[in-house]
Amino acid sequence: MVQDLINQIVEKTGVPADKAQQVLGVVASFVKQKFPMMAGQIDSVLGAGGGQAGGNTNAEGGSNFMGDIGGKLGF
Secondary structure: OHHHHHHHHHHHHOOOHHHHHHHHHHHHHHHHHHOHHHHHHHHHHHOOOOOOOOOOEOOOOOEOHHHHHHHHHOO
16 A cells, blocks of 8 residues: 555656655654544554555564654654
C-alpha cells in the first residue's frame, strides 16, 4: 500500500521515489501530531505493518518506515 502511494506521488508530481517517500513521512508525521487520536490508524497503514517503503524492518518483516522518518524529523 505504501509503495502504491509513493508511485502515485511520483507519477503525479515527477519527483524521485526517494523524495516522495520523504514527503509521505513528513505528511504522516504532521497528521499524527495534529490528530494524535489517528496515530494508530496511520501507523497501521503506513507504519510497522504498512508496507515495504524502505527503512528498517521489524521482527515480523514489516517496514518501520514511519517510525524511522519520524525519528529523523524529531517527531
